[in-house]
Amino acid sequence: MRPLNLLDVYRRRDMERRHYGCEGDDTCGMFILNGIQFKRALKVVASSGEGWDHVSVSLPDRCPTWEEMEQVKRLFFREGETAMQLHVPPTDHISHHPYCLHLWRPQDVEIPRPPGWMVGPESEAA
Numbered sequence: 355m356r357p358l359n360l361l362d363v364y365r366r367r368d369m370e371r372r373h374y375g376c377e378g379d380d381t382c383g384m385f386i387l388n389g390i391q392f393k394r395a396l397k398v399v400a401s402s403g404e405g406w407d408h409v410s411v412s413l414p415d416r417c418p419t420w421e422e423m424e425q426v427k428r429l430f431f432r433e434g435e436t437a438m439q440l441h442v443p444p445t446d447h448i449s450h451h452p453y454c455l456h457l458w459r460p461q462d463v464e465i466p467r468p469p470g471w472m473v474g475p476e477s478e479a480a
Contacts, residue, residue, distance in 0.1 A: 355400070355402050355407035355409075355430055355431055355432070355435070355459065356429075356430060356431065356432055357380040358378065358379070358380050358381060358382065358383050358400055358402075358430075359379065359380050361383075361385060361429065361430070364385040364386060364387050364388075364398075365378065365383050365384070365385055366384050366385060366386050369384040369386075370383055370384045381401065381402040381403060382400060382401040382402065382403070383399075383400055384397070384398070384399050384400075385397075385398040385399075385400065386398070387425075387426065387429070391425070392422075392425070393422075394413055394422075395413075396411055396412070396413060396418060396422060396426065397411070397412045397413070398410065398411050398426060398430070400430055402461070405460060405461050405462055406458060406459065406460060406461060407431070407437070407458070407459040407461060408456065408457070408458055408459075409426060409427075409430050409431075409437070409456065409457040410451075410454050410455070410456045410457075411423060411426050411454065411455050411456075411457070412451050412453050412454035412455075413453050414453065415453065416453055417453050417454075417455055418453075418455050423439075423455060423457065426457065427457055430457070431457075431459065435459060436459065436464070436465045436467065437457040437458060437459045437465075438457070438458055438459070438465055439455060439456060439457060439458070440456070440458060
């Protein structure tokens with residue numbers, strides 16, 4: 355994950371103090387992504403520790419779209435990093451917000467990915 359202080363333009367220190375009792379740092383924080391590049395203001399909570407990078411993204415009235423999650427992934431993770439959404443067994447499902455999605459990345463292990471040909475045909479060069 356990128357050092358979160360690089361995203362201070364989006365950081366909400368007031369929300370951090372209210373929620374955590376302290377301000378975030380390079381490894382954790384609360385952010386509101388708004389501006390012309392975002393269609394809706396996205397609430398983001400990010401943390402890095404205990405072997406995991408984690409970013410949660412929520413809106414008040416709907417789940418984030420694929421495009422919004424992709425935008426958040428590009429902003430919070432380095433270019434070469436893979437992040438994932440997990441669909442766990444129902445017995446392990448935990449939800450505290452109906453319109454929140456999560457991105458995860460283990461810090462010490464590369465996330466395995468299927469070969470590109472299993473995902474879809476390569477696009478032709480223009």
